[in-house]
Structures are given as C-alpha cells and as structure tokens.
Amino acid sequence: MKRIVAGDLEVAYLDQGPRDGFPAVLLHGFPYDVHAYDEVVPRLAEKGIRCIVPYLRGYGPTRFLSADTPRSGQQAALGNDLRALLDALDIPRAILAGYDWGGRAACVVAALWPERARGLISCGDGYNIQDIANAGMPAAPEQERRFWYQYYLHSERGRAGLEQNRRALTHLLWELWSPTWRFDAETFERSAAAFDNLDFVEVVIHSYRHRYGLVPSDPALQSLEAQLADQPAITVPAIVLEGADDGVDPPAELDRHASHFTGSYERRIIPGTGHNLPQEAPDAFVRAICDLSGKR
Numbered sequence: 001m002k003r004i005v006a007g008d009l010e011v012a013y014l015d016q017g018p019r020d021g022f023p024a025v026l027l028h029g030f031p032y033d034v035h036a037y038d039e040v041v042p043r044l045a046e047k048g049i050r051c052i053v054p055y056l057r058g059y060g061p062t063r064f065l066s067a068d069t070p071r072s073g074q075q076a077a078l079g080n081d082l083r084a085l086l087d088a089l090d091i092p093r094a095i096l097a098g099y100d101w102g103g104r105a106a107c108v109v110a111a112l113w114p115e116r117a118r119g120l121i122s123c124g125d126g127y128n129i130q131d132i133a134n135a136g137m138p139a140a141p142e143q144e145r146r147f148w149y150q151y152y153l154h155s156e157r158g159r160a161g162l163e164q165n166r167r168a169l170t171h172l173l174w175e176l177w178s179p180t181w182r183f184d185a186e187t188f189e190r191s192a193a194a195f196d197n198l199d200f201v202e203v204v205i206h207s208y209r210h211r212y213g214l215v216p217s218d219p220a221l222q223s224l225e226a227q228l229a230d231q232p233a234i235t236v237p238a239i240v241l242e243g244a245d246d247g248v249d250p251p252a253e254l255d256r257h258a259s260h261f262t263g264s265y266e267r268r269i270i271p272g273t274g275h276n277l278p279q280e281a282p283d284a285f286v287r288a289i290c291d292l293s294g295k296r
Contacts, residue, residue: 001061007084008069012061013054017045022293023091025052025082029100030204031170032276033059033194035187036099039282040289047295052089056101057081058203060194071199073101073207074217075130076224079108086116095292097285099123099241099277101207104130111232112224119237119292121285123277124249126240126267127260129228135212146248149173153208163201167192177247178274237264239288243273243280 003012014034024044026037034053041051055062057077064071082105086094096106096117107128110117122128138144149169152158162169171188174181194200209215217225238261242251251269258265270277270284278285290296 003061004085004088005065006088007081008065009057009081009084010063010065011054011081011085011088013052013085014041015050015052016041017050018048019050021045021048021050022295023050023052023094024289024293025054025086025091025094025096025098025106026278027054027082027096027098027102027105028056028059029098029102029276030207031173031192031195032100032279033191035191036276036279038279040278040285043282043286044289044295047290049289049293049295052085052091052094054085055194056105058197058199060197062197064199070218071202071206072210072218072221073203073205074210074221074225075104075108075228076221077218078102078105079112080221080224081105082109083113083116092116093118095119095121095289097121097289100275104128107234108224108228110234110236110238112227114234114236117236119239120234121239121241121288121292123241123285124243124246124275125257126238126242126255127234127257129231129260130211131229131231132211132213132225133229150208150212153205154212154214159201159205162204166195166200170195173248174276178243178245178276178280179247180245180272181274181276181280231260233260233262235263237292238266239292240265240267241277241281241284241288242267242269243275243277244269244271245274248275
C-alpha cells in the first residue's frame with residue numbers, strides 16, 4: 001500500500017505492474033473497496049499494464065488533509081479526486097475503469113477532461129453521470145423498490161442505521177445486488193474493514209442526498225457540477241460492462257446510454273454476474289481492459 005497527497009486527500013493506493021507500463025486506474029464502488037480487483041490486477045500486470053487501485057474518499061486508509069474540507073460524496077468530488085490523483089502520480093493519460101462510485105469518477109473525468117483518458121471501462125449504469133435536475137422524477141415501481149437504501153439514507157434514521165449497523169447493512173446490499181455471487185464471510189470482511197474510515201458515513205450520506213438535490217454541493221466544486229448538469233458526452237473509446245444478474249441496476253433490453261457516447265463504444269452484458277463486476281467476473285473485466293489497451 002502506498003500513499004500520496006492528491007488534492008484534498010492523502011490517497012492510499014495499490015500500484016502494481018511495470019512502472020513504465022500502460023497505465024490503468026481501477027476504481028471501486030459503494031460499498032466495496034480495492035479488494036474488488038484482487039484477481040484482476042495480477043493478470044493485467046503480467047500483460048505489462050501498470051495498475052493503480054486507490055481507496056476512494058471515505059474508505060480505508062485514505063484521509064482528508066483538512067478537518068475543514070466538506071465530507072462530500074458528490075460526483076464532482078469523485079471525479080476531481082481522480083484527476084488530482086493522476087496529477088500527483090504524473091500520469092498524463094490512463095485507461096479509467098470502475099463500477100458504481102468508481103465508474104462515476106471515471107465517467108466524470110472522461111467527460112470533462114477527455115485528454116486524461118486513453119479509454120473508459122464503465123460497469124453497470126454505463127453513462128454514470130447523474131442528472132440531478134431530473135432526479136425527482138419517479139422511476140418504474142420495481143426500480144423504486146431497488147432504490148430503497150437510497151431513500152433510507154435520506155433520513156436521519158438511515159444515517160444512524162449506517163453508523164450503527166454498517167456491517168449488516170452493507171452485507172445485505174452485497175447479497176441483494178449480487179444474488180448469484182457466493183461470497184464468503186472472509187471475502188466480505190476483507191472489504192468491510194474499509195468502511196471503518198471515520199469519514200465513511202458522512203461521505204456516503206452526502207452522496208445519496210446530493211444526487212437528489214437534497215443537500216448543497218461543496219462550494220469549491222459547484223462549477224464542476226454545473227458542467228455535469230449539461231450531461232456532457234463521453235468522446236473517448238468506451239466499453240460498458242453490465243452484469244446480467246445485477247440486483248440494483250439490471251441491464252435494460254434497450255441501451256438507454258449509448259447516445260451519451262460519441263467515440264467508439266461497445267456494450268457487453270456478462271451472464272451470471274451481479275453488481276460487483278470485477279470481483280465476480282474478473283475474466284470479462286481483464287478482457288475489456290486488454291481490448292482497449294491492445295495488450296492481449
């Protein structure tokens with residue numbers, strides 16, 4: 001595990017593979033951590049790809065530098081953190097790959113700073129930039145049911161529940177979102193230790209409230225949120241991976257995100273796979289990275 005000061009954070013991250021190799025930044029989601037890539041990284045490193053796997057803000061050993069920095073979980077914060085990490089590591093361009101929150105960070109950078117992305121792997125909700133202005137519009141009832149945890153976290157009862165029952169709540173989400181993944185207690189606990197970060201609850205609560213316009217942005221990030229409100233296109237080469245058994249964001253028959261991608265674009269639905277795609281289907285994830293990098 002390495003650490004580096006990047007923007008508002010001291011970021012803890014894994015750095016494996018040849019130092020001068022083709023760089024790829026692999027980003028985890030909520031509620032997961034860097035162990036989602038345990039089977040992905042060695043395979044990519046063998047192919048000459050340098051893998052950077054950071055703990056996101058609010059997870060594991062990553063820490064805020066100042067007590068005064070808002071513990072924001074908004075999309076602009078995640079994207080800005082990723083850009084700052086690339087700057088700190090002196091990586092001009094990389095393949096950006098992630099799922100859930102990590103996929104959102106990757107999409108934000110690919111959309112706002114395309115010169116930093118050699119390509120994009122986005123799992124699940126392919127165009128993972130939130131349309132906050134329309135977040136209050138109702139979804140189909142079945143999807144509203146899947147989003148129960150978001151509405152729960154909008155309440156102070158939900159905040160207290162996450163604080164007091166973070167292991168039980170996140171374990172339940174793993175089960176619901178990946179119904180065909182038979183993970184064991186050791187696998188879960190290896191990742192769940194990252195949720196003991198002192199800022200985890202505040203960052204998570206802000207994330208799930210901000211995306212519905214219920215709480216304000218970090219003022220320092222407002223200009224980035226304004227750009228994201230325009231739903232900018234993603235112009236870099238992109239592959240979207242979707243788990244066929246995803247319990248929170250199941251793939252739709254029609255690709256409702258394709259119009260947001262104006263460069264080369266491919267959507268792949270992975271059978272027998274839920275929400276935590278790199279950990280459940282490492283072969284498919286490695287293949288996508290290799291297809292974008294040319295490292296077969």
